[in-house]
Amino acid sequence: MHTVAVLALDQVIPFDLSTPLEAFGRARLPDGRPGYQVRVCAGTPEVDAGSFTLKAPWGLDGLGGADTVIVPGTADPTAPLPSAVRDALRAAAADGTRIASICSGTFPLAATGLLDGLRATTHWVAADLLAELYPAIEVDPAVLYVDNGALLTSAGAAAGLDLCLHMIRRDYGSAVAADAARLSVVPLERQGGQAQFIVNDRPPTPRGAALEPLLVWLRENLARDLSLTDIAAHAGTSTRTLIRHFREQTGTTPLQWLHRARIRQAQHLLETTGHPVERIATQVGFASPTTFRDRFRRTTGVSPQAYRRSFS
Numbered sequence: 183m184h185t186v187a188v189l190a191l192d193q194v195i196p197f198d199l200s201t202p203l204e205a206f207g208r209a210r211l212p213d214g215r216p217g218y219q220v221r222v223c224a225g226t227p228e229v230d231a232g233s234f235t236l237k238a239p240w241g242l243d244g245l246g247g248a249d250t251v252i253v254p255g256t257a258d259p260t261a262p263l264p265s266a267v268r269d270a271l272r273a274a275a276a277d278g279t280r281i282a283s284i285c286s287g288t289f290p291l292a293a294t295g296l297l298d299g300l301r302a303t304t305h306w307v308a309a310d311l312l313a314e315l316y317p318a319i320e321v322d323p324a325v326l327y328v329d330n331g332a333l334l335t336s337a338g339a340a341a342g343l344d345l346c347l348h349m350i351r352r353d354y355g356s357a358v359a360a361d362a363a364r365l366s367v368v369p370l371e372r373q374g375g376q377a378q379f380i381v382n383d384r385p386p387t388p389r390g391a392a393l394e395p396l397l398v399w400l401r402e403n404l405a406r407d408l409s410l411t412d413i414a415a416h417a418g419t420s421t422r423t424l425i426r427h428f429r430e431q432t433g434t435t436p437l438q439w440l441h442r443a444r445i446r447q448a449q450h451l452l453e454t455t456g457h458p459v460e461r462i463a464t465q466v467g468f469a470s471p472t473t474f475r476d477r478f479r480r481t482t483g484v485s486p487q488a489y490r491r492s493f494s
Contacts, residue, residue: 183219184353187248190224190238191256191267191290194231198254198284198342205346209354209362217354221248225267232257242270248279250349255285255338259308260315263293272296275332282334282349284342292316296333303328305338324483393431397439404444404467410436444468445481452490459486 186206190199199222206218223245224238245251251274271294275281283291288304289312291297298318303309309323322328327336327345336345343366351359396417400408413436414421428436444466451462463474478486 185219185248186250188252190229193257195255201342202252208365250280253283253287255287259286259289263290285338288335302335
């Protein structure tokens with residue numbers, strides 16, 4: 183039987199902790215036998231879980247011999263990782279154990295160095311912080327989970343369940359995973375990625391930056407057919423200088439910034455109005471509905487219609 187060890191760190195998020203317990207604990211093989219043995223492990227006798235205190239039946243030695251180790255998120259992802267926990271996770275990885283993180287659990291996993299050079303994700307709110315603290319990791323904030331084989335990471339909350347179902351399917355096939363999904367009353371695969379859930383009404387404007395007036399003007403003129411030359415002319419500079427300043431102050435290019443602003447405005451209109459997609463495409467400055475739909479799907483992972491069904 184496949185053994186799953188769930189690591190409860192101090193300030194563990196209860197939702198993240200319970201997700202693998204339920205998903206793996208309820209998985210059944212075609213003959214009715216349980217597919218997993220699940221154990222909760224901790225490095226201390228008691229664990230602060232916010233609204234309650236947890237006494238784990240296993241210590242860090244419970245990670246040894248496990249086929250999979252799950253690292254749930256914690257309330258403070260920047261908290262130092264105890265050396266004993268770091269060593270236990272590294273030892274598990276060296277033994278070939280599959281290790282997966284849920285939500286901000288990517289941070290303690292990153293602190294071990296195991297994710298260096300790999301692609302990973304976490305809750306979109308914490309993605310920039312993860313990239314800042316661990317520059318050796320390629321952070322992808324747009325996906326629900328990332329599977330690197332022996333190391334997996336997921337986005338926040340329900341994305342942890344997506345990841346668990348994905349691992350069940352890897353272990354026992356789609357039929358067992360689909361049965362586990364039905365018991366959890368969720369689809370086996372969700373459409374789109376984490377990008378559709380990101381709350382950001384508009385791309386960030388660096389307050390007091392030299393570009394701030396230009397960015398305000400761009401937001402007020404999203405519906406116009408603006409070229410790089412048009413933007414540079416309004417800014418009173420060359421296109422080359424404009425691109426350089428954008429890179430320095432926003433981390434992106436003028437046209438990428440503009441496309442992002444248009445998609446965010448389109449999301450707002452899809453959520454708050456009943457306007458047809460064709461009208462919204464024009465309102466946010468796209469030359470055709472087809473171009474708009476393609477750009478929207480590439481940015482959010484879903485179509486405008488699917489986004490509206492989910493969020494209107």
